[in-house]
Structures are given as C-alpha cells and as structure tokens.
Amino acid sequence: MAEVVARAQVAEAGLNGRVVVDSAGTGDWHVGAQMHRGAKAQLAKRGFDGSAHRARQFHGSWLPERDLILAMDASNLAVLRRYARDDAEHRVRLFGEVAGLGGVDVPDPYGADPAEFARVLDMLESGMTHLVAELRTLLGTPVAGD
Numbered sequence: 772m773a774e775v776v777a778r779a780q781v782a783e784a785g786l787n788g789r790v791v792v793d794s795a796g797t798g799d800w801h802v803g804a805q806m807h808r809g810a811k812a813q814l815a816k817r818g819f820d821g822s823a824h825r826a827r828q829f830h831g832s833w834l835p836e837r838d839l840i841l842a843m844d845a846s847n848l849a850v851l852r853r854y855a856r857d858d859a860e861h862r863v864r865l866f867g868e869v870a871g872l873g874g875v876d877v878p879d880p881y882g883a884d885p886a887e888f889a890r891v892l893d894m895l896e897s898g899m900t901h902l903v904a905e906l907r908t909l910l911g912t913p914v915a916g917d
Contacts, residue, residue, distance in 0.1 A: 772810045772888075773843065773866070773877070775821045776895045780903045789910055793837070794827070797850040801826040807881055813888040817896075834859045841866040844876035869905070870898030 774794035781790045804826045805811070811821040831854035834840070840855075840863045842848035851863045867875040877894050880887040 772806070772814060772821070772892055773841075773895050773899075774824060775806075775814055775819050776892070776899045777902075779819060780899045781906075784903045784907055786903070786906060786910065790906055793833075794824070795829040795833075796826060797829055797847045799828045802828050809880065809883070809885060809888045810892075813885065813892050816889075817892065829854070831855075834862075838862060839864065839869075841869065843867075843879070866898060866902075869902060871901035872898050 774792055777792045781787060781792055806814075806821045806824040806826075814821040829851065834855055840851055840859075842851050842863065843866050845865065848863065848865050852860050855863045865874060866877055867873065872894060875894075877898070878887070878891060880891045
C-alpha cells in the first residue's frame with residue numbers, strides 16, 4: 772500500500788522524474804505475488820490502483836542506488852540496517868520517524884480485517900503527505916499557490 776500511496780502523492784506534487792519510489796520486503800514469502808486483496812480493496816475505495824504491484828525482496832546491492840530506504844517497523848529496520856552496515860545506515864530510516872508519525876511502527880495488516888487495512892492506509896496517507904512536503908522543500912519544488 773505504501774508504494775501505491777507514495778507514487779500517487781509524488782506524482783501529484785510534480786516530483787515524477789525527481790523522486791523514484793520503489794517497494795520491497797525483507798523476506799521472500801510473497802515474491803512475485805500480487806498485493807493482498809484486503810490492501811487492494813482499501814486502496815480502491817480511496818481511488819488508488821494497486822493492481823500493478825508485485826512483491827519483491829530487498830537486495831543489499833540496491834543500497835548505493837537509493838538515497839533513502841524506509842522501513843515500516845522496527846523489525847524490518849533492523850534487517851535493513853544489517854544490509855547497510857556503517858556505510859549507508861544513515862539512509863535507512865523508520866517511516867514513522869521521517870513521515871511525522873511520532874516514530875511509531877506502521878503495522879502489517881496482512882490477514883487482518885478491513886478496518887485494520889483502512890487504519891494502516893490512514894497512517895500511510897498522512898505520513899506520505901508529510902514526507903512528500905519535506906521532499907518538495909528539499910528539492911526546491913514550490914507548493915501549488917506559492
């Protein structure tokens with residue numbers, strides 16, 4: 772869900788081509804699979820299309836190509852920081868910290884009820900709004916109406 776929301780907000784902010792959004796898990800459990808139907812349903816209710824998403828597993832070789840790698844929870848953060856070691860650890864951050872969510876973990880709603888998927892989507896939309904605003908400032912892209 773995070774990738775779909777991020778792509779939409781990056782595009783809406785006029786940052787396509789300047790910000791690349793990517794998504795991968797730390798495990799290989801669902802590699803190649805479509806998004807969970809509960810996630811896809813909640814995204815569709817809010818006008819997002821998650822049909823193109825396919826699960827992938829993160830590879831440490833990707834680190835030099837990425838300026839910022841966001842983990843949704845502390846467990847995934849620890850895994851990603853092990854990949855990064857000291858050379859890129861500062862670029863591996865917790866989404867809840869950089870997205871204005873007070874450092875909280877974003878739970879994985881896999882297998883949960885629709886209300887939990889909706890709650891997680893609320894967190895993602897709010898956090899991405901904050902993060903994209905920060906990216907606009909960092910990249911010098913004015914907010915519409917400025």
